[in-house]
Each structure stands twice: as C-alpha cells, then as structure tokens.
Amino acid sequence: MPLALTPGVALDSRPAPGVRVPNEYGGKGIVSAKEIQWRQLGACRGLDPTIFYPDDDDEALDAKEVCAQCGVRVACLEYALTIREKAGVWGGATERERRRMIRQRRRTA
Numbered sequence: 001m002p003l004a005l006t007p008g009v010a011l012d013s014r015p016a017p018g019v020r021v022p023n024e025y026g027g028k029g030i031v032s033a034k035e036i037q038w039r040q041l042g043a044c045r046g047l048d049p050t051i052f053y054p055d056d057d058d059e060a061l062d063a064k065e066v067c068a069q070c071g072v073r074v075a076c077l078e079y080a081l082t083i084r085e086k087a088g089v090w091g092g093a094t095e096r097e098r099r100r101m102i103r104q105r106r107r108t109a
C-alpha cells in the first residue's frame with residue numbers, strides 16, 4: 001500500500017486520504033490548500049488505514065461504514081474519480097465501483 005495514498009492517516013503525521021506528496025513519501029505531486037481542507041475533515045482521519053485497502057470488495061464494508069458518516073465523502077469520491085485513484089476505498093467506493101462510475105459518466109456525457 002502506498003503511504004502517500006492512505007485514507008485514515010492524519011496530515012500532521014503522515015498523508016491524509018489521497019494526499020499526494022513529494023518524493024519522500026513516494027507520492028505523485030503536491031497537496032493543494034483546497035485538498036487539505038476536505039482531507040482534514042475526513043471521518044477516516046486517525047483510523048487504521050488498512051481497512052481502506054481491503055483485498056476485495058467484500059471486505060470493504062468497514063471502510064464503507066466510515067465513509068457513509070463522513071462529511072467530505074463527495075469531495076473525496078470526486079477526487080478519487082478525477083485522479084483515477086486505483087487503490088483503496090474513497091468516498092465510500094471501491095476501485096471497481098469507481099471504474100463503473102467513470103464508465104457510466106462517459107456514457108451519459
């Protein structure tokens with residue numbers, strides 16, 4: 001699991017959900033102030049990040065329960081869809097579910 005893309009990890013210690021940080025974390029880019037705002041409010045903050053990286057969709061229920069109560073779920077999901085995040089549960093959606101959403105959006109665009 002890439003540390004730079006770890007839901008549940010606080011920004012003040014390690015990157016928060018989806019935080020893209022420079023080389024020292026092996027990330028892909030820089031965190032913008034706008035992105036930090038919603039990530040700081042994530043319900044996953046401080047939780048064990050491993051629950052957001054289940055081996056398959058059937059094991060994603062714990063993460064989905066957390067996301068369902070998260071006030072920044074939509075921003076998180078849109079972020080993951082925008083960057084085509086491939087790993088983990090974001091905005092309550094697994095990678096497979098996000099791929100499905102992207103296909104549906106393409107069809108309706």
Ligand code: SF4
Pocket residue numbers: 007008017039041042043044045052066067068070071072073074076077089090091092
């Ligand atoms: S939607 Fe889920 S993964 Fe995204 S910030 Fe909220 S709790 Fe974390």
